[in-house]
Amino acid sequence: MRIAVGSDHAGLGLKESLARHLAELGHEVEDLGTHGLDSVDYPDFGAAVGRAVAAGDAALGVCCCGTGIGIAIAANKIRGVRAAVVHDVSSARLAREHNDANVVCFGARLIGPITALDALDAFLSSHFAGGRHQRRIDKIEALEDADALEDLHP
Ligand code: RB5
Numbered sequence: 564m565r566i567a568v569g570s571d572h573a574g575l576g577l578k579e580s581l582a583r584h585l586a587e588l589g590h591e592v593e594d595l596g597t598h599g600l601d602s603v604d605y606p607d608f609g610a611a612v613g614r615a616v617a618a619g620d621a622a623l624g625v626c627c628c629g630t631g632i633g634i635a636i637a638a639n640k641i642r643g644v645r646a647a648v649v650h651d652v653s654s655a656r657l658a659r660e661h662n663d664a665n666v667v668c669f670g671a672r673l674i675g676p677i678t679a680l681d682a683l684d685a686f687l688s689s690h691f692a693g694g695r696h697q698r699r700i701d702k703i704e705a706l707e708d709a710d711a712l713e714d715l716h717p
Contacts (some may be wrong), residue, residue: 564591568592596611609628624644626670
């Protein structure tokens with residue numbers, strides 16, 4: 564699977580270890596930066612990963628920043644992206660099963676490296692459950708459409 568990865572300076576070390584792990588599993592990793600420890604802005608990298616996923620250049624995205632929060636907020640601004648901050652195996656699995664997340668985000672300053680690797684494995688091996696969850700994803704997608712906002716909040 565082709566997977567886009569990105570981080571700011573705070574997430575760099577974790578991003579590199581997750582990218583190495585993905586490559587060892589046989590995935591094709593597209594590293595969209597950052598590549599050094601100089602201070603950079605997480606929205607640039609969240610957007611880059613989000614755009615790669617939304618465009619279909621990557622099937623999934625992996626993002627890291629200090630908390631995972633900022634880079635997830637940025638990635639979620641890209642139409643079609645469902646980025647989830649995960650903290651453990653359970654949140655990673657449920658992000659896929661219930662939310663059909665296509666970008667997984669980690670807080671490098673908050674999560675241990677082994678927990679992050681386990682959570683990434685859980686994210687990759689889980690699948691969207693569909694059913695009632697599909698209706699909710701449809702509503703999220705409707706929120707991306709300005710006209711639909713009228714229908715949701717008349
Ligand atoms: C960078 O200092 C930090 O603010 C960033 O990595 C992230 O935690 C933002 O959400």
